[in-house]
Amino acid sequence: MMFIPGEGFYKKVLLYIFKWIIINLILGFIGAVMLLLIQKGSTYLIDNIYYKFFLSPIVGALLISIVIHYFDSRSSGLGTDLYIAYTKSNVNLGHSFKLILSKSFATTITLGLMGIGGLVGPLLLIGSSLGRLLLKITDYLKIKLISSELDLRVLSICGAAATLGPLLGAPLGGGIFATEVLYKSSLDYNDLFPAILGSTFGYFFYHSFLPVPGLNIDIGLPEAGLKDIFLLILVALICGLIGQVFISIFNLIDNLFNNLNSSEFIKAIIVAIILLATMKILNINSFVEVAKIQDFFVAPITDRYLLLVIILKILLTMLIIGAGFSAAIVDIALVSGALAGNLIFFFFPQLPLHLLVIVGLSATLSSVANVPLATMVLVSEIFNLNLSLPVIIGSIIGYLIGRPKAVFKYISEE
Template sequence: MSFDDFYKKIGFYIIKWLIINLLLGFLGAIFVLILKKGIVHLNDLIYNRYYLAPIIGSLIMAILVRYFDFRAKGLGTDLYIKYTKSEFPLKKPLRLLISKFFATSVTLGLIGIGGLVGPLLLIGSSMAIVINKVFNYFKVRIFNSQLDYRVLSICGAAATLGPLLGAPLGGGIFASEILYKSSLDYNDLFPAILGSSFGYYFYHAFLPQPGLNIDLGLPEASLKELLLLIFVASICGIIGQSFISIFDFIHNFFKRLKIKSFLKPLMAGCIVLIIMELFKVESFINTVGINQLFFTPLREGRMIVLVLFKILLTMVIIAGGFSAAIVDTALISGALTGNLLYYIFPNIPLPVLVIIGLSATLSSIANIPLATMVIVSEIFNLNLSLPVIIGSIIGYLIGRPKAVFKYIREE
């Protein structure tokens, strides 16, 4: 290949992915904005007013899964990995996009517990494939190879994660790194970061105030504390693996139930309603609440129990067939672990323990060390500090044989 041909090819590559990611970033920001506002409105209009709102959500979810698209249930991350790495194109992407969007709105708006990361991976990926079908309809063929389809899917997912997490670099790395056990493909990574950055830009053009970013002045750990930090990270990584074991147990329980799959959301909704009423568990578990764990050690036993109940209920609704994410809950559980470890290691600053806790737990559960480092640093406005690096690497090494996402484990 001559130099002229090489640079023509590179020039076309750059222009193609710049234009596509500009479009994906704009649409991804809109989807995130509409989804989050829709969840808030459902919560205000129905969840806070009607006692049986979780049952209403269960019925809607059962109808969606039974009559519209069974792919709307669950994490979303496993299907994103499967379809993105598959040699076969995603079938009926518009149907999947609509069903997953509404299923996620219903789960978080009417059940009140869950997260958005996993569902948005699948929503963004489906959105990108729909755009390709629109291009094909008008005889505009830009994507011709399996590599192009994979990168397009990753860019769509990244275009929703960047604005959701407030992490333009981390969103792109997450969408790429989650696909592989131990490697990254630059063909995926750089366009994904572009899509994530455009999504972040457009989202904050629509909504100037960041949703998750927290300014945190993190004191650096001394060299004497290094071994202690590694020990704390190991504890949090092991807790992350316990998290997976509990999730597997609940998932297998629902899987073995001798009832129709579309009835399982009704059962999960009833369990959630009963437990939330009995123990007065308030709705919504989200990463915005993490900032409270950075500055105040939890002293009230009931508050700790409530957070643990929310974590378990998130597992129940996912196993029961609702659309929610486990990653958001992993951040909360890691932050809680770090907060509680302050009573054992009071000489380590509380913010350092919380950061290392959520970094190690997330990396242990999802096996994404690089994405964890960058996302945590971006969300909390940190330099890539020692606690973040130690937590991410130790958590990954502990969790490497196991991951919460079935498709990775079975690969």
């Protein structure tokens, strides 16, 4: 029997569209503002304190420990795990404004005074908290914003997407990532399309406030020939396995700090001293911007000192997350994958460096976070590609290798 939609059907559809456009307009604006505040705050701290005072990491470590211990313990760590747990369980977030303040402060201090960090994970939690805060405000004003548990989940996802889209310069990829990271083997369209709206509005407002390019990097990727495909598959396999090694190292560090029988303050001081000692031994002023990701596309890394510094930056980022500082693992997974692709060039010099780096970062990110579709779209948007074969190969193979073990603890099989 053929379904013939009636007037009631179209009314529901129009109300649904109107509701989520309005919600995402609000979340997109607030998400863009929050991202700008964190970026401006961390930049100010880097320029005025981090570069001028050698002991700033210790000060930062103490400040973050105070926030975690006395104000809000949820402000520690990745942020992504809590985002997944709260969003999928439909549990009342509780004190969402407090969480927004504490997580934003901890993230800004980690980046600005520790010199290492990342924003993807923290922004997922901050953005989803913005969605919950909007719900509290509308409830107080007697405005019925949502009507089901599904709406509550979608609201949380839209808030997360509204901060991720502008951060990555990827209006499509930000929404897909905020949705896909919740699940291990499925994708819910009820979540996806509103999330893409939130990500797109966030991107629009962010670039209205700050009309400069985000992460968008034009690398002019050459097309892969038929003879290159099998080598690219091999490279993707290698980088997918590197992603799993990445997770194992991170889990080892995380378990080490969890089993360390000492206070949060002692853990923080230990990490700050390790960070300072490393900088002193290597005679470098800062780990901030040691190597931008586009540098991996320029030429193979032959400077052993630079290579050592980049690897240490990756390990130290894992260290500060394990110790409870507010940072992101996704950011450093991209750097790790790009580095792996760059180094593999020495074994496969017949392949263009650009291809190897793209396959490397795609496979590693997909392996670490279990987000193959988001990886394809994000990498294509960030590097101005047209869903090229290397991106697809890296994303799918990395996902297949990493599927048994993702870095985020709360991803479940659904």
